[in-house]
Amino acid sequence: MKQKDFLGRRAITATALGAAFMLVLAGCSAGETGQTVSAPFTGEYTGPEVELSYWNGFTGGDGPFMETMVSEFNAEHDNIKVVSNTMQWVDFYQRLPAAVTAGEGPDVGVMHLDQLATNAARNVIVPIDDLAEELGLTSDDFTEEVWDAGVYKDARYGIPLDVHSLAMYYNTEHFAAAGITEAPTDAASFQDALDKLQAAGFETPFWMPTRWPSHLMNLSLLWQNGGEPYGDDGATFDSAAGVEALEWQRSMVDDGYSPSDVAIDSQYVAFKNGETSITWDGIWQINDLAQSGLPYAVAPIPTIGETDAVWANSHNFFLPRQSTADQNKVDASKVFIAWMSEQSAEWAGSGMIPARQSVRDAGALEGLPQEVIAGTIDSMRFLPPIPGIGGVQAETLEIAVADGVQGATTPSEALKKAADSATQLMDDNKASFGG
């Protein structure tokens, strides 16, 4: 109903001032800068009973798993009660800074790896180096990129729970009908599969989305082509590697493998309905697809470019800044994070890949659909820890990819314009975040 207020038939005075009003609310208590001073973490919590508010964005097939794990934690810990508050990630990143700034933030939470730097720079989350040390977590147990991305200005802000990447889903019935026995792994076999599917009567076997997750496909392909989306001097996703990536995406439409102007989510709905044979989406969709009863299989995305690479992200635990430090809550939160990290094998049931090598080696993924994806963990690529990068990307690359796939502008033109604008925005961010 919230949006309704935006549309409300207001008197003129209230018209555009609604926005201003929200700004005021947000600005009200921006003054406090009380930083939590962490005492050394002891690994146990023996203090009085505390209730922890735990924020996360697990609204998909991963949600029920998180709820079960939270209940288990509560059952095992008499003096800690974790109450989770689950919301859409989009709202999460909007609300968290507002809540923390107003002194109403949660006690503990989970966010994406590529948001850690942004929120660290905004002073929304606090360093947790001591926790990492106490848990005995070192880079050895993690993929280097995941581990390093949790560091901003020499301090660690996140404890990785999982990694999740883009994957290729395909309809096994369609594949069987087309006589394809193995999941395609490169440009040639992918092309071959598409042609065979078309020959078997599946007219549009690979719907190319214009919105989410189209820019993730673009990033994956850019990395495969040897490019980097962001450099030291700004955005570089308009490089030849990026343009080639977007041209390939557009070619799926031009060559008739995909209908044009695919609206948001409809490629996924079409896949679930058996209207299309292949779709690239996140591995977090595994449970949703399993429940739908669709005959599907999952495989790593094929290497269209020269090297194996796929976009990935990671869920990280963090501690928010508190206006009034309650050491008991901080300690209890750390116990919670430590427990969750150790139990991350169970989290694999949500479709994610546990971030810890030791947990994976212990067989957490055995027999799970994402096992094949976990094999490619070394080719997973993450966005660099640049503060404000998420907002920049949403305003530039995502729109350029949409324009390019729709054919409104040529790929090179769309990316060039967006990259120029992204570089400007990154410069602005540098200035406001202090480098």
Next chain:
Amino acid sequence: MSTKVGERALPAGRARRPSASQPESQKNRGVRAGNRQQGIATPWLFLAPYLLLFGSFVVLPAVLGVWISLHSWDYTLPNKPFVGLDNYAALFSPGSTVSGPFWGSMRATAIFTVLSVPLLLIVPLAVALLMSKKFPGRDFLRAIYFAPYVLGVAVISVLWRYLLDNNIGLVNHYLGLLGLPDDTAWTTTTPAAWVALVGVTVWWTLGFNAVIYLAGLQDIPVELYEAARVDGAGPWMQFLHVTIPGLRPILSFITIITLLASANMFGQSYLMTQGGPGRETRTAIYQIADTGLRNFQMGSAAAMSYVLTVFLMAISAFVFYIFREKQPRKLEKEVRS
């Protein structure tokens, strides 16, 4: 929800005014004379609750908004440097990162307003005229026409997003069955997206305007129609010379609120088209919310709000001017007495 209650209460009160105001004001004159003996504070005390709300939720934010718009204001950062008119200057300098998207969104708002307002003035009037006739099932039909307005914007937008989907939606499917073109991308290409957004909005809100028209129609004295008939006026002449003048005060009210509501469109494009294709259906409010609340550039967002406000005030003033000018109040009174 509070705004919505206010929205509904307002038109009912206004709608009654044209015909009922005269006797009421005469009645009031006696009462007011008695009031004069009361203390000076009395009216203020009566006004206090509203003034408090008005002050803290309209005046104060408005003033603070100006202050914010003069800063590079990210509420999560400790320093919010004063930048003077830079935020406004950036909006008006073509090369900046904000001006392109902002003026694009203003253009989108203008397109939506120009397309939707005439429809939202005419279609509900036609519906109201129909619904004011006596026929079996009239109340049921009135309810049907009003029903969509009860739904939230999230409900209607998600509903229509799937119905209108160019590849998996029902609308194109049925158009195909009828032998019409079935490949229109209603939510991902323009101008089809505008047709979809305007169509859905008209479907959604026409009931509201129709109810106000209906109230207005019922306030037109039956004698006027009788008199017109005696003078030999047909249905069209009656509509032109009795109904339209009778509705004029209401027409100005409906025009203003419809204009403002259309200029404030956000939810439909946010949920149905995600502002796409590209940024083409991203409206001004959408852009402001995105800039301020998602990208934390409150200063720039506040500046955009004020530019939009200035536009809306100018347009509202223009509409008031037009209706004032043509309003033959005196004539109406003469006819009535």
